[in-house]
Amino acid sequence: MSDPFDLPFFDEPGGEPAAPKPAARPPERSAGGGIAARAMAARGGQTQAPDYLSGLNPEQRLAVETTEGPVLVLAGAGTGKTRVLTTRIAHILATGRAYPSQILAVTFTNKAAREMKSRIGVLVGEAVEGMPWLGTFHSIGVKLLRRHAELAGLKSSFTILDTDDVIRLIKQLIQAEGLDDKRWPARTFANMIDGWKNKGYGPKDIPEGDARSFANGKGRELFQAYQDRLQTLNACDFGDLLCLPIRMFREHPDVLAEYHRKFKYILVDEYQDTNTAQYMWLRLLAQRPKSRHDTAPQGGANRPSDRSDAPAQASAGRRDAAVSEKEPQQINICCVGDDDQSIYGWRGAEVDNILRFEKDFPGAAVIRLERNYRSTAHILGTASHLIAHNEGRLGKTLFTEHARPDDSKVMVHAAWDSEEEARAVGETIEQLQRPDENNRRHNLNDMAILVRASFQMREFEDRFVTLGLNYRVIGGPRFYERQEIRDAMAYFRVVAQPADDLAFERIVNTPKRGLGETTIRQLHDIARARGVPMLNAAEDIVETEELKPKPRASLRNVVENFRRWQKMLDNTPHTELAEIIFEESGYTDMWKNDRSAEAPGRLENLKELIRSMEEYESLRSFLEHVALVMDAEQNAEQDAVNIMTLHSAKGLEFETVFLPGWEEGLFPHQRSLDEGGRSGLEEERRLAYVGVTRAKRNLHIWFVSNRRIHGLWQSTIPSRFLDELPEAHVEVEESGSSYGGYGGAFAPGRGGNYGGGAGRQNPYGASRFDNVGSGSFSNTYATPGWARAQANKTSATDRNWGTRSGAGVERIGYGETDSLRGAGRGSVKGRTIEGELVAKSVADTPSAFSVGDRVFHQKFGNGNVAAIEGNKLTIDFDKAGQKRVLDGFVTGV
């Protein structure tokens, strides 16, 4: 309880919170219509609370009603975060504190924005349509830029490039510099640029070291060249959508002041995911200058150009004036987030932003939501215990008031390999889907498989196809990233924005028109030399003799097509135009004539594309949408199991959740450990926490002993996170029998991948199952090294799992000691972590081997020990290269 990070305000969980500060000053607008009257009533007391407040618990209600001043809502998983946000907005609107257009509500993903919009719609009806400033950071950035494009050096018709465009563009630049694009991959540089922009850096701001590390030290020049190129293309990338508004606000305080006047309330969702640029963006908008002069209106010219926020009532103008003249506006920013769910550090998110909130906004109210409405006590207990291993938390503990005795514990299962894992999960799903004795059955929609890395999905998909089990992959290969869709979009882009050279280049020879590299290069050169778009260059060059007759005719045809389509743009329904373009360009024919297996699907996707265009009023607005929203709506019609990554699962919940692949190297992911060290590990742990907290009633965690990585079979060891699960809430599956027959998976030598029939040793040390069954596998225990290891065993010996044949997995017992990481390293201040479930991934005892030892491994052959970490050995094998294995797997030679 005595958490050092505990913040002063709310130290009695569940108790009646005292207001941190006067909830608010009296409402600024007095009198007036019914809305204000309702507001007064709402403020007056609980008795007359409006409906929308009635279902809230005290903490939620406080978060909703503390409308004035800075507020940080720390909302644990499943504590009604979205509800608080949406109700808060409804409350602000209903009490007349602001008009819909005066609320800036930022989310991180499009999904979240949609969700919020629809839920606000439920609360306030039509009024939600008047909220133009509800959206993602990026979409709001676009809106700002379109409006003030000239201040950012763009024309308001600018194009937004996606990752693919960016990489192609950078590649051109690298080649133009005469650099080897193999040694300096465009993708790498694109990532670097993205990283810089996440920090708000322009070419001049990047650290010298960064600049030197790429392109023979020309990183900075290349970055600058890239920005220049974007400007000539009248284009910007994703990062610019954040950086350019920031720059604009800094360089044009008058414009910033406009928005200071405009936005009365700022709300930020998933604050823990904001990166430095987003943080600066928010600070600029939220932090009003102290001096009154800065906020004072500077004349009509600076008024926001859209007047949608100018209420019709005469009182409105008065109110506006009153606010800005009487007192400097205070900062009404409300950030909602959960430090324990910060999982985007790898792309620049700064958990620190949320940890620092109170310093940034002095006097901020901090409200914790810890009452969980989603999961069983077992699941919450598991999640809390797991996340308690992290340092640097603000500290929250979820609780539920709805523990039921018959809730099932969190299940941990083992499988031989990933195929087995998929098969077993499939069987479990089928079992759940079958009607039970009460004739109730689980919907597939209520189940989800959450994987660490997308390559894990394939195995499940394969299995489900075989079983005929419906599934849907969420966030997988994105609709708008498919080749045919991108081609189609490129056609549209050239039609709508004739200067879009990247799009032009993409499709000028798709389908094949005999316009190869040579022709393109010529076009390029002319366009560059004359400073005109390539389409114009093409238009001119076909009138000359410079091209050979064939390409010349072909190119003329292309140009004529585009000119014709451009003329049709304004007087032809855009879906119709799209079909015409596909037909006349020969694009549909191209796929019709394609004999490959994917071709029909691609044609189908093109139809789907046209269908999805119907919702938009014009081709332009459609393009705008697509640039920002790379995912297409999924049809939730059909009952299907959900498969997705842990990252894309954030914010969702399911009755039953499967978490496969809890193995060292995969989860926690090796790369996170390598690149992020301790904080990388903590982020992985938060990811595990996110995964666990997605489950409402049932949670199944899996790990396998063998996994194919980069096409090679690797033996794996259970994730350390398994060590960190609390015994009290977790049950290890005893045997395969309960799910009928996959227990045989543990038979030695199965699958032929494993060096003949010698079988597999128990990687977790000896267990009482080691002597069960026939003993061909046991010979390895006779080695001297093993004997020594045995002799050194401590109480930890008892906590081991067997994975022997037929037995599946069984928990044998628990050590009485604390977790090796909990108490041993004191990873959590002032908190004892007890009763952990143990699947040893790191031995308490030193390895029986030492660096340099010559060893033999059943599968990899002979090698030398290169490094030792606990019981994990890094071995340079003569044939197989360097591998990490458990010492139990090798024998001294």
Add this chain to the structure above:
DNA sequence: GCCTTGAGGTTTTTT
């Protein structure tokens, strides 16, 4: 200019 073949790199997560 286009297509086939072979080599080499690659796979965490995404607005």
Add this chain to the structure above:
DNA sequence: ACCTCAAGGC
């Protein structure tokens, strides 16, 4: 194991 890219033949 898979995909992308370059080289070489047509």
